[in-house]
Amino acid sequence: MNLVEKIIHSHLTQGVMELGSEIVVKVDQTLSHDLSSVVIGQIFDAVQADGIKIEKSVFYCDHNVLCTASENSDDHYFLKTCAERFGLYFSKPGNGICHTIHCERFAAPGKIIIGGDSHTPTSGAVGALAIGTGGLTVAKAALGEGFRFRMPKIIGVRLTGKLRTGVGAKDVALELLRRISVKGGLGSILEYHGDGVKNLSMTERMTIANMSIETGATSGVFVSDEVTKAFLNAQQRGEEFQPMQPDADAVYDSLIEIDMSQLIPLTACPHSPDNVVPVEMMSEVKPASVFIGSCTNSSYADIARAAAIMKGRKVHRDVDCVVAPGSHPVMQKLLEDGVLDILVQAGCRVLECACGPCIGVGQIPRSNGISVRTSNRNFPGRCGSMDAGVYLVSPETAAATAVAGHLMPALELVEPECLEAVSNEPITIINDTLLIPPLPVEERLAVKPVYGPNISELPRRGAAYERIQAGVGLRLGDNITTDDIIPGGSSILKFISNIPAFAEYSFCYVDPNYVKRAKAMGHSIIVGGENYGQGSSREHAAILPMFLGVDAVIAKSFARIHKENLINFGILPLQFPDNETYQIPQQGDELVIENVPESIRSGRFTVQIPARGISFEAILDVSEGDKELLLAGGALNLLAGTN
Ligand code: F3S
Numbered sequence: 232m233n234l235v236e237k238i239i240h241s242h243l244t245q246g247v248m249e250l251g252s253e254i255v256v257k258v259d260q261t262l263s264h265d266l267s268s269v270v271i272g273q274i275f276d277a278v279q280a281d282g283i284k285i286e287k288s289v290f291y292c293d294h295n296v297l298c299t300a301s302e303n304s305d306d307h308y309f310l311k312t313c314a315e316r317f318g319l320y321f322s323k324p325g326n327g328i329c330h331t332i333h334c335e336r337f338a339a340p341g342k343i344i345i346g347g348d349s350h351t352p353t354s355g356a357v358g359a360l361a362i363g364t365g366g367l368t369v370a371k372a373a374l375g376e377g378f379r380f381r382m383p384k385i386i387g388v389r390l391t392g393k394l395r396t397g398v399g400a401k402d403v404a405l406e407l408l409r410r411i412s413v414k415g416g417l418g419s420i421l422e423y424h425g426d427g428v429k430n431l432s433m434t435e436r437m438t439i440a441n442m443s444i445e446t447g448a449t450s451g452v453f454v455s456d457e458v459t460k461a462f463l464n465a466q467q468r469g470e471e472f473q474p475m476q477p478d479a480d481a482v483y484d485s486l487i488e489i490d491m492s493q494l495i496p497l498t499a500c501p502h503s504p505d506n507v508v509p510v511e512m513m514s515e516v517k518p519a520s521v522f523i524g525s526c527t528n529s530s531y532a533d534i535a536r537a538a539a540i541m542k543g544r545k546v547h548r549d550v551d552c553v554v555a556p557g558s559h560p561v562m563q564k565l566l567e568d569g570v571l572d573i574l575v576q577a578g579c580r581v582l583e584c585a586c587g588p589c590i591g592v593g594q595i596p597r598s599n600g601i602s603v604r605t606s607n608r609n610f611p612g613r614c615g616s617m618d619a620g621v622y623l624v625s626p627e628t629a630a631a632t633a634v635a636g637h638l639m640p641a642l643e644l645v646e647p648e649c650l651e652a653v654s655n656e657p658i659t660i661i662n663d664t665l666l667i668p669p670l671p672v673e674e675r676l677a678v679k680p681v682y683g684p685n686i687s688e689l690p691r692r693g694a695a696y697e698r699i700q701a702g703v704g705l706r707l708g709d710n711i712t713t714d715d716i717i718p719g720g721s722s723i724l725k726f727i728s729n730i731p732a733f734a735e736y737s738f739c740y741v742d743p744n745y746v747k748r749a750k751a752m753g754h755s756i757i758v759g760g761e762n763y764g765q766g767s768s769r770e771h772a773a774i775l776p777m778f779l780g781v782d783a784v785i786a787k788s789f790a791r792i793h794k795e796n797l798i799n800f801g802i803l804p805l806q807f808p809d810n811e812t813y814q815i816p817q818q819g820d821e822l823v824i825e826n827v828p829e830s831i832r833s834g835r836f837t838v839q840i841p842a843r844g845i846s847f848e849a850i851l852d853v854s855e856g857d858k859e860l861l862l863a864g865g866a867l868n869l870l871a872g873t874n
Contacts, residue, residue, distance in 0.1 A: 305683020
C-alpha cells in the first residue's frame with residue numbers, strides 16, 4: 232500500500248478502498264478558526280452536545296484578530312465559552328495561525344485531521360492525513376460521526392535532489408502548480424515521497440503540503456522520517472512519532488517527479504496560483520507592498536532568511552514591507568535571536584501572529600497596486616482589493632524584492648553563504664500561554680455559550696421541494712472562487728456571524744446588483760462554469776446563497792469543499808453534461824424542475840425553460856449519503872433531528 236492507503240485503512244469504518252467508492256473514516260482531531268468555528272459552536276449548542284467525542288478539537292482565533300469592531304470580539308468570546316462548554320482547546324488571538332500551531336502542538340504521523348479551513352493539509356507535513364472541509368462537516372466529525380468521502384486517486388509526487396540556495400520550498404509548490412494547474416489535483420491526494428524528502432525541513436514540508444490544495448487536491452501527505460522525529464522531539468512530543476513510509480511495491484494512480492536541484496525561483500502572477508513564471512523574467516514588476524507571512528511561509532527559518540537578506544540594507548523607498556510570524560513561539564525565537572531587530576532596522580513593519588494580509592484583514596493594496604506576497608492565493612479580491620495584482624513568491628524572493636523595489640531572485644542581491652548560515656533545525660521553544668486547554672469534564676456544564684448581539688441564528692430550510700421554479704439569478708464563467716461569492720476583508724468579515732447582514736455582500740464585486748435581484752426573485756438558481764467554488768473553504772459561500780433563496784447551482788464542475796458545503800446546506804449542486812448545455816440557460820430565464828426528490832434519487836434532472844419551450848439535462852453526481860442530506864434539506868436538519 233502507499234502511505235495514504237495505510238492511513239485510510241487504519242481508520243476505515245465503512246466502505247471499501249476502491250477508487251470513487253464512498254468510505255467513512257474515524258477522525259482523530261479537528262481544527263477550525265474564527266471564521267468557521269462560530270457555526271460549529273452554534274451546532275454544538277443547537278444539538279445540545281455533551282462535548283466532543285474525539286481525541287482533540289481546537290478552536291483557533293487567527294483570521295479576524297484585529298477586532299476593529301465589537302462583532303469580532305463577541306465572536307471570539309462566544310468561541311471561548313463554547314470551547315469551555317464542549318471540551319475543546321482554545322487558541323487565543325495572537326497565538327498564531329491555526330495550521331502552524333496545529334503542526335507544532337497537535338498533528339502526528341498517521342492521524343486523520345479534519346479542519347474547517349482549506350489549508351488543513353498543512354498538517355500533512357507531519358505525516359497526518361489532514362483534509363479541509365466546511366464547519367458543519369467538522370462539527371459532525373468532532374461529535375464522533377467520522378468523515379465521509381469518496382476514495383480519491385493517490386498521486387505520487389516523487390521528490391529527488393536538494394533545493395539550491397536561494398530556491399525555497401515555495402518554488403517546489405509553484406513548480407507543481409506550473410505543471411498540473413489549479414485543477415490537476417482534483418479528486419486526488421498527493422503523496423510526497425522519494426529520496427529528496429529527507430533534504431526538506433519540517434517547515435519546508437509544511438509549505439509544500441499547504442499549497443497542495445492549490446492544485447485542487449483533497450490533501451497532501453509527507454512520509455514521516457528522522458526529520459519528523461526531530462521536529463516532534465523539539466516540540467517535546469517525541470512519543471507521538473511513528474515512522475510511516477509507502478511499501479516498496481506501492482502503486483500510485485499517477486506519478487509526478489520533481490528534481491528539486493533543477494528548480495529556480497518562481498512567481499505566480501495575477502490572478503491564479505498556477506500562472507507561474509521564473510522570477511528572473513519579471514524584473515519590471517515593481518510592487519508597492521511586500522508581505523512575508525501566512526500559513527504557507529511564516530516559519531522561523533522563512534523569516535530569518537528574509538532578515539539575512541535585509542541585514543544592513545533598507546526596504547526600498549517605494550515599498551511597504553510587513554512581516555507576520557506564524558506563531559507565538561516563532562515570534563519569541565525571532566525576538567531572542569535578534570532577527571526582529573534586523574527587520575525593524577531595515578524598515579519592515581512587524582505584525583502580530585495571524586493571517587492578516589493573506590485574507591485582506593489589513594494591508595489592502597492601494598488602487599491598482601501591486602503586492603508581492605509569500606501567501607498561497609492571488610485570486611482577485613483575496614487581498615481585499617479587486618484591482619490589485621498579487622504575485623506569490625518565496626520569502627527569499629520577497630525579501631530581495633522589498634529591498635530592490637522590483638521582483639528579484641535573492642542571489643542577485645546576496646551571496647549564497649548569507650542564506651546558508653540560517654539554521655533549518657526545528658525551534659525548541661514551547662510557549663502555550665495563549666493556548667487554553669479544555670476544562671475538566673465536571674466543570675464544563677457550568678459554562679454557557681455567550682452569544683454576542685451580532686450572532687444570528689443559523690438559517691435552515693425544509694426538506695427538498697417537490698418542484699423548483701426559480702429564475703437564473705446569476706450566470707458566471709469558469710473558476711469562480713469562494714472569495715468571489717463572499718469576499719474577505721475586515722470591513723466585510725466582521726459580519727460573518729450575522730447572516731442577514733453578511734448576505735448583503737454576496738457576489739458584491741462580481742455583480743453589485745445580485746443581492747437585490749436574488750431577493751426580488753425569491754427563489755433562484757446560479758449558473759457556473761468549471762471549478763465553481765474553488766479556493767477558501769468558507770461555508771458562508773453556501774449559507775448566504777441558501778439564505779437568499781438559491782435552490783440549485785448548475786455548473787460545469789465544482790471544487791470539492793464547496794460542493795460539500797452546498798450539499799450540507801441543502802442546495803442542489805447540479806452539473807451540465809457538456810459545454811453545449813452550459814450555453815443554454817441565460818440570466819433571467821425562469822427554470823422549472825419537476826419531481827425533485829425522485830431526481831435526487833436517480834441523479835438525473837430535466838430542467839425546463841417554459842418561456843423558450845426547451846429543456847436540458849443536468850446531473851447530480853453525489854454519493855448515496857449526500858442524496859440523503861439533500862432529501863432532508865441539508866445536514867443541519869439531519870444533525871438536529873438525530874441528536
Ligand atoms: Fe490564514 Fe491565509 Fe492560511 S487566511 S489559514 S494564512 S490561507
